[in-house]
Amino acid sequence: MSLFDFSEMPVNATEQHHHSIGYVQSVDNGKVFIQIDSGEKLQLLRIGSLMAIPAGTGRFIITIVSRIWRHRPKETEQKSESEDSLEDIYTPIPENNGSLLTLLGSVRDRPEGPQFSRSMDDLPGIDEEVFLLADNNLNNFMNVVSSTSKAAQDTPLHLGQFSLDLRAPAFLDGNKLFQRHSAILGSTGSGKSWMVARVLEQASKLPDSNIVLFDLHGEYRNLPYARQYRIAGPSDLASPGPDVLFLPYWLLSFEEMQALFVERSEFTALNQIMAIYNSVTNCKRKQLETDGKREILAQFTIDSPVPFRLNDVIDQLKELNEQMVPGATQGKTKQGDYFGKFSRLLVRLGGKTTDRRYGFMYQAPNNWFEYEALHVLAQQLLGHGLDSYKSTTGIKVIDLSEVPTDVLPVVIGTLARLIYILQFWTPSDKRHPILIACDEAHLYLPKVHETNPLELAAVESIERIAKEGRKYGVGLMVISQRPSDVSDTILSQCNNIISLRLTNPIDQQTVRKLLPESLGDLLQMLPLMDVGEAVVIGDAVLLPTRIKVEPPAAKPTSSTIDFWDRWAKAEAKDLGFYAAISENLRRQERLDCPLPTDPTSPD
Numbered sequence: 001m002s003l004f005d006f007s008e009m010p011v012n013a014t015e016q017h018h019h020s021i022g023y024v025q026s027v028d029n030g031k032v033f034i035q036i037d038s039g040e041k042l043q044l045l046r047i048g049s050l051m052a053i054p055a056g057t058g059r060f061i062i063t064i065v066s067r068i069w070r071h072r073p074k075e076t077e078q079k080s081e082s083e084d085s086l087e088d089i090y091t092p093i094p095e096n097n098g099s100l101l102t103l104l105g106s107v108r109d110r111p112e113g114p115q116f117s118r119s120m121d122d123l124p125g126i127d128e129e130v131f132l133l134a135d136n137n138l139n140n141f142m143n144v145v146s147s148t149s150k151a152a153q154d155t156p157l158h159l160g161q162f163s164l165d166l167r168a169p170a171f172l173d174g175n176k177l178f179q180r181h182s183a184i185l186g187s188t189g190s191g192k193s194w195m196v197a198r199v200l201e202q203a204s205k206l207p208d209s210n211i212v213l214f215d216l217h218g219e220y221r222n223l224p225y226a227r228q229y230r231i232a233g234p235s236d237l238a239s240p241g242p243d244v245l246f247l248p249y250w251l252l253s254f255e256e257m258q259a260l261f262v263e264r265s266e267f268t269a270l271n272q273i274m275a276i277y278n279s280v281t282n283c284k285r286k287q288l289e290t291d292g293k294r295e296i297l298a299q300f301t302i303d304s305p306v307p308f309r310l311n312d313v314i315d316q317l318k319e320l321n322e323q324m325v326p327g328a329t330q331g332k333t334k335q336g337d338y339f340g341k342f343s344r345l346l347v348r349l350g351g352k353t354t355d356r357r358y359g360f361m362y363q364a365p366n367n368w369f370e371y372e373a374l375h376v377l378a379q380q381l382l383g384h385g386l387d388s389y390k391s392t393t394g395i396k397v398i399d400l401s402e403v404p405t406d407v408l409p410v411v412i413g414t415l416a417r418l419i420y421i422l423q424f425w426t427p428s429d430k431r432h433p434i435l436i437a438c439d440e441a442h443l444y445l446p447k448v449h450e451t452n453p454l455e456l457a458a459v460e461s462i463e464r465i466a467k468e469g470r471k472y473g474v475g476l477m478v479i480s481q482r483p484s485d486v487s488d489t490i491l492s493q494c495n496n497i498i499s500l501r502l503t504n505p506i507d508q509q510t511v512r513k514l515l516p517e518s519l520g521d522l523l524q525m526l527p528l529m530d531v532g533e534a535v536v537i538g539d540a541v542l543l544p545t546r547i548k549v550e551p552p553a554a555k556p557t558s559s560t561i562d563f564w565d566r567w568a569k570a571e572a573k574d575l576g577f578y579a580a581i582s583e584n585l586r587r588q589e590r591l592d593c594p595l596p597t598d599p600t601s602p603d
Helices: 135-151 174-179 192-204 254-261 269-291 310-321 343-354 356-362 373-382 408-424 453-472 488-492 505-513 517-528 563-567 575-587
Strands: 022-028 031-036 050-054 059-071 076-078 089-091 096-108 115-117 129-132 157-162 165-172 182-185 211-215 227-231 324-326 333-335 395-399 434-438 474-480 496-499 533-538 545-549
Touching: 022 096, 050 096, 050 135, 059 517, 115 135, 135 157, 135 165, 157 192, 165 174, 165 545, 174 474, 182 192, 192 211, 192 395, 192 434, 192 474, 192 545, 211 408, 254 269, 254 343, 254 408, 254 453, 269 310, 310 343, 343 356, 373 408, 408 434, 408 453, 408 474, 434 453, 453 474, 453 488, 474 488, 505 517, 517 533
Parallel strands: 182 474, 182 496, 211 395, 211 434, 227 395, 434 474
Antiparallel strands: 022 031, 022 129, 031 096, 050 059, 050 129, 059 096, 076 089, 096 115, 157 165, 157 545, 324 333, 496 533, 533 545
């Protein structure tokens, strides 16, 4: 039994080949131009419609409509052949109608049933008939696509339904989506957060998933299936809870320390870098000697994550800054080579160590300076399956909303780098794959020529993961509303693009550059899509097409506030409410505020 039945197309039944839309006129690499003679047939086509071209017994080439045109020439006047005729006869010239189709793949009949593949044994021939997939034919084909995708994995990733046929579920290949990196792009309000939550929700159903999401605005803090962490804020320094993460400075690479501590525009910057290098190396060496880690002592480097106290480094820098050395005259002293050259550096370090905004880095509790602190952090970042408390740890959301924006790139870059290097040093047969999801990536992964030293460290860490992470089981998901602001190197490594509505022409052009030229026309619909609708193109999907995302059961707290509707409701808030939010600002902590007081109440 054939997959398609083209015997009952809703066009003029008096034509000889009434079941065909048109004929192949010319073929280019990835493109097919077809001739459509009938105006009624032309009206059946829509941008994004699927077309089938027979390619042998039980085999069809599948295409998508990218462009439609109608050239209706003017009617020409001809004289009647009869000299006695008093009326002119008008002979119409046939219309020059056509369509541009993009090749998508082919369907083959197999013993186990029809299967769709993105490969093609041959291109369409000239004058081959072309058929529109509609009604039952469309439904049959979309079911083949769904079943083929579903059969590729025991537990496929279900995002929603195909927009062409909402009866057919849209499945993605989770292996190819995560191991070959992906990007979820869309303007604000397009449903991007719902898409992310949908992916996380589907992954949480797997018994041993492993995802770390960098949450910049606290949108995903209410996901019930995720282990929630947050970077310590000023209110956490005295008594941090088990969900609070610190990122002490000893975890930084030396390059990241330079970005934080040294102002490169200063005349003594090179001296500062050298002095910090020597001081940090000495402090790490002393700590290893104190802990009795002689096997580490013989192999450690400046970048080895060994705990040390920054105050010890500051003391050594102060000594150099005030050092007096013997002079040429006996009994006389003179200023040392570094006398007074570290004054600004010391002031800068002193300010950072006492600023409670940076407490997560400079004022971590004592247990974060123990040798085993890295072991605990590694479990928190890489943990999966069930922990010792019999709770799931696979989906981990790290709330970064309280991190100052000036050090946000360093924080994210350090976390990503730690995940990568821990995976790198894990024996290959013990590696458990992990996905790093970077929300609002445009804020900390900008184009290289626009970066400052702080941002550059984060960009280089994520770029390394984008280029090499697949080899060590580290996947990357870039989430952004401004893809034109994100590093080109990172985006170019994303072999799967999930693009929701994009209204900015520059962003649209950026996404178009990421795709093969033959698929560029599919993105013309980006500004016209509905909220929650996405174009999915890449290795993870068999059919590049639009899908309607199914809303997640647990929704992120990113819903757009309805200004006009809220303004239309009378709400009264007394001084207690505003006093509470003012104190939240002072405490740097979001606590519950008192309910509004009804001014008409007798109380």
